[in-house]
Amino acid sequence: MISLLILAPLILLAALGAVWKARPVHAALLLALTLSLGGALYIALGAGFLGLVQFMVYVGAVAVLIVFALLITRPRDETEEIARRPKSVLPGLLCTLPLVAVLLYAVGRNVAEPAAEAKELPIERIGELLFTTHAPAVLAVAVLLTAVMLGAALFAREPKSFGVRRLASALGATEELGSPQSADKPAPAFQNPPTTK
Amino acid sequence: MTLLLAQAEEPSLWSPEWLPLLPQRLVVDLLTNWGAPDWLVSLAATGVAAGVVLGVFMTAFALLSLIERKTLARVQNRIGPNRAGPFGILQPVADGIKMLTKEDIVPAKAEKLLHLLAPILIVVPAILALGVIPYGREWTPVPMELGLLFFFAVGSLTELSVFMAGWASGSKFPMLGAMRAISQMVSYELPLVLSAIAVIMVSGTLSLPDIVNQQGGFHLGFLPAWNILTPWGLVGGLVFFVASIAEANRCPFDLPEGESEIVAGHMTEYSGFKYALFFMGEYLGLFAISGLGVTLFLGGWQAPLPGLDFVPSWIWFFGKLAAIIFFFLWIRATYPRLRMDQLMRFGWLGLIPVSLLTIPAAGIWTLLWRADHGLLAWVITVPLLLVPYAIMTVLFNKRLVRANRTYRFAES
Numbered sequence: 001m002i003s004l005l006i007l008a009p010l011i012l013l014a015a016l017g018a019v020w021k022a023r024p025v026h027a028a029l030l031l032a033l034t035l036s037l038g039g040a041l042y043i044a045l046g047a048g049f050l051g052l053v054q055f056m057v058y059v060g061a062v063a064v065l066i067v068f069a070l071l072i073t074r075p076r077d078e079t080e081e082i083a084r085r086p087k088s089v090l091p092g093l094l095c096t097l098p099l100v101a102v103l104l105y106a107v108g109r110n111v112a113e114p115a116a117e118a119k120e121l122p123i124e125r126i127g128e129l130l131f132t133t134h135a136p137a138v139l140a141v142a143v144l145l146t147a148v149m150l151g152a153a154l155f156a157r158e159p160k161s162f163g164v165r166r167l168a169s170a171l172g173a174t175e176e177l178g179s180p181q182s183a184d185k186p187a188p189a190f191q192n193p194p195t196t197k
Numbered sequence: 198m199t200l201l202l203a204q205a206e207e208p209s210l211w212s213p214e215w216l217p218l219l220p221q222r223l224v225v226d227l228l229t230n231w232g233a234p235d236w237l238v239s240l241a242a243t244g245v246a247a248g249v250v251l252g253v254f255m256t257a258f259a260l261l262s263l264i265e266r267k268t269l270a271r272v273q274n275r276i277g278p279n280r281a282g283p284f285g286i287l288q289p290v291a292d293g294i295k296m297l298t299k300e301d302i303v304p305a306k307a308e309k310l311l312h313l314l315a316p317i318l319i320v321v322p323a324i325l326a327l328g329v330i331p332y333g334r335e336w337t338p339v340p341m342e343l344g345l346l347f348f349f350a351v352g353s354l355t356e357l358s359v360f361m362a363g364w365a366s367g368s369k370f371p372m373l374g375a376m377r378a379i380s381q382m383v384s385y386e387l388p389l390v391l392s393a394i395a396v397i398m399v400s401g402t403l404s405l406p407d408i409v410n411q412q413g414g415f416h417l418g419f420l421p422a423w424n425i426l427t428p429w430g431l432v433g434g435l436v437f438f439v440a441s442i443a444e445a446n447r448c449p450f451d452l453p454e455g456e457s458e459i460v461a462g463h464m465t466e467y468s469g470f471k472y473a474l475f476f477m478g479e480y481l482g483l484f485a486i487s488g489l490g491v492t493l494f495l496g497g498w499q500a501p502l503p504g505l506d507f508v509p510s511w512i513w514f515f516g517k518l519a520a521i522i523f524f525f526l527w528i529r530a531t532y533p534r535l536r537m538d539q540l541m542r543f544g545w546l547g548l549i550p551v552s553l554l555t556i557p558a559a560g561i562w563t564l565l566w567r568a569d570h571g572l573l574a575w576v577i578t579v580p581l582l583l584v585p586y587a588i589m590t591v592l593f594n595k596r597l598v599r600a601n602r603t604y605r606f607a608e609s
Contacts, residue, residue, distance in 0.1 A: 025364055029311070032357055039350075048343050052350040060353020061383070067360050068379055071372075123343065123403055 003044035011037045022082050024070050032063035049126055213509040217253075217336045221245045246338040250327055258480045259289035265526055272530035299469035304367055307466065311365035316467065316474035318358035323481035325351045330488045331406040333498050333511030344405040345397065348489055349390060352444070355482065356382045359453070359463050362475070366466035374462020377537065378446065378453035384541060385443035385450075388548035389486075392433035392440070395552075395559035396424055396493045405489075409497030419503065423496035428578040429558035432586075434494035436552045438521070441486040443544070446479060448529040455534055487521045488514075495521075547593075551586065558582055 011034055018030035035058040042051030130138055215222070224245045228238045263278065263285060270277025278285035303312055329344040331337040341347055356379055363375020400408045414422045424430035443450035454462035464475045491497060495517050498510035505513075535543070558578045565574035 029357070029361065036354075049346070052343055052346045055350035056346070056353050060350070060356065060386075064353075064356045064360070064379055064383060067357070068376070068383075071364075071376055124401075 003041065007037055007041045007044065011041065022079075025067065028063065028066045028070055031066065032059050035059050035063060047121075049121075049123055214333065214511075215335060216509065217249055217333065217511055218246075220249055243339065247324075247328060250332075250338045251324065254327055254481055254484055255477075257484060258477060259293070261480060261522065262292065262476075263288050265529075268523070268526045269530050272527075293473070296470055296473040301469040301471065302466075304466050306367035308365040308367065311361045312466075313471075315358050315362035315365060315463075316471040316478070318361065319355060319478035320474050320481065322351045322354040322358075323478050323485055326485040327481060327488070329405055330485070330492055331409050331497055332488075332514050333509065336511055337406050340406055341404065343403050345393065345403045345408070345489075345493075348405075348485070349386075349393075352482075352486075353386070355478075362467070363463040366463070368466055370459045370461070370465045371463045373459050374453045374465070377459075378463060381443060381446075381450065381453060381540060381544075384544040385440045385548070388436050388544065388552040389440040389444060391549065391552035392437040392555055393489075393493055395429050395433045395555040398556065398559050399424070399429075399563050405492050405497075409492055409499065412496040413499050415503050421496055421499060421501055423494065423499065425494040425496075427562060428575065428582055429555045429562055430494055432551060432558070432582050433555040434490070436548050436555070437490050437494060438487075438524075440544075440548055440552075441490055442525060442528065443540075444486055445483040445525075447483065447525060449532040449535050450540065451534060452537060452540060483522065483525070484518070487525070488518055491517045491521060547589070550589065551582075554582055554585055 014030050014034040014037060018027050018034055021027040021030060036055060039051040039054035039059070042048075042054060211219075221242050225238055225242050228241055233241075266288070267277040267285070278288040281287035281291045303309060326348050328339045329337070329341050329347050331340075359378045359382070360375050363371040363373075363378070366372075396408060397403060400411045402408060402411075412421070412423050416422055416426075420426060425434040446453050452458075454464060459465075464472060467475060491514065498514040500506055500508065500510070500513055558581050561581070562574050562578050565571070565577065
């Protein structure tokens with residue numbers, strides 16, 4: 001309970017900052033802070049595995065990918081973002097309020113039964129559940145992620161033609177397979193630029 | 198998360214096996230004699246344990262910074278540092294004084310807060326990761342049930358702090374270095390974790406002390422039952438150590454700070470003690486990741502031959518760690534730096550497929566080994582790993598996979 005009282009305001013503050021900061025990089029770093037505080041909360045509540053996975057996946061991978069995407073896409077200027085802000089407040093609130101309502105309803109329903117002594121599920125049990133009962137869900141997520149990855153790899157290259165070769169080169173496997181000159185002919189070695197007299 | 202404090206079975210206080218735990222035991226004894234409450238005793242015990250680890254590795258860091266220069270000098274037929282003290286052994290002290298007294302420069306365009314936070318956040322994960330490694334039979338600073346997961350979770354924070362350093366400096370070279378560092382760390386963390394998964398599968402636990410305990414004993418009376426002496430373990434271990442060189446940003450994977458290309462990468466705009474913190478974070482991270490490699494594949498603190506148990510177990514651990522780190526130095530002195538596209542290709546097309554292969558191999562190995570078909574396990578897993586490796590080698594050599602250098606802006 002104490003950990004919740006300490007962590008919850010911090011999480012809220014970090015999340016608000018992540019939404020409010022005009023600079024995309026600041027927002028992304030605050031998002032990473034929010035996610036890691038969430039992980040800390042899981043650990044404090046006795047779900048060590050979940051907390052550590054949250055750190056590893058969300059802070060280590062997702063936040064890093066967001067930051068990386070920000071770097072290579074050159075997001076817009078922050079003055080523009082600030083100018084856009086008054087317009088986006090109302091739709092944002094409209095989207096948030098139903099969520100808050102649902103959460104309040106859910107919490108209000110469950111708060112009656114006292115939270116039992118938080119007992120950590122042994123890691124073997126978690127693995128067993130993931131690979132037996134919830135295996136279809138895990139597989140579905142895996143297929144979805146693979147599809148997303150293939151799609152992203154294809155989108156990253158301009159779609160001139162489509163086929164096995166295109167797919168292979170889009171995945172970065174065989175750069176030269178698609179281009180005609182390098183399959184039979186060895187690539188030219190590095191040549192020194194012509195020296196000027 | 199359950200923290201199990203080391204339960205002393207009251208052997209003699211001064212036995213060499215228990216030497217690293219001596220401060221902790223003295224403090225615990227003292228506090229319990231004073232009638233301190235339990236939470237205070239456990240807090241003090243953890244604090245002292247952390248202090249011991251920090252003391253050991255800070256000393257090792259100082260020594261390694263000298264040994265590295267000396268070794269590199271020896272390989273390059275030079276003498277190396279020899280001015281400060283006999284054989285230059287006071288060089289780390291001189292370096293420390295220099296770092297502390299240098300002016301701390303913050304660029305005008307820097308983000309002040311992030312610029313300050315980045316070097317701190319790079320040291321913290323490294324120290325945290327050092328806490329869960331079992332250094333000896335009785336010496337695990339924080340024995341944790343989910344130790345391996347904790348190690349990787351904490352290690353993934355490093356990427357964000359490198360990014361913070363690069364971005365907050367507000368100049369070109371740090372930014373380029375940070376981008377290189379992030380893409381490299383994300384790519385090489387995958388083979389690192391995948392090869393560790395094989396170990397998790399075989400030992401059936403995430404607790405690092407348990408993983409070491411399972412590597413005890415000997416086959417045929419003399420062959421230690423370490424993971425690296427199995428087919429999947431050999432492949433996984435090699436992948437792990439190569440990937441850990443990349444994770445530690447060391448040559449030949451030191452592109453993020455390649456001094457001939459981008460000055461010093463994300464550390465360019467740092468000076469004085471902040472720079473020293475980056476340096477420290479890098480070396481502590483190197484200790485942590487090689488220590489994990491020793492734990493997972495080289496049998497941790499287990500003695501290499503039967504009958505050598507009279508040597509304290511932590512000496513074996515640190516001996517193995519020193520051997521691995523010397524090997525890294527040797528590699529640094531031998532190989533030139535990779536190019537960015539070579540780095541990515543090697544990671545994604547070389548290490549990741551190989552480390553994926555270790556997982557089915559480890560599964561088959563465990564099943565057959567448990568059913569007492571040891572020979573069959575060798576017969577099946579060795580071709581399973583060797584044939585794809587041979588095919589990959591042929592593909593790489595036929596230039597089907599290897600890329601040639603492309604000039605996007607220089608040629609035209």
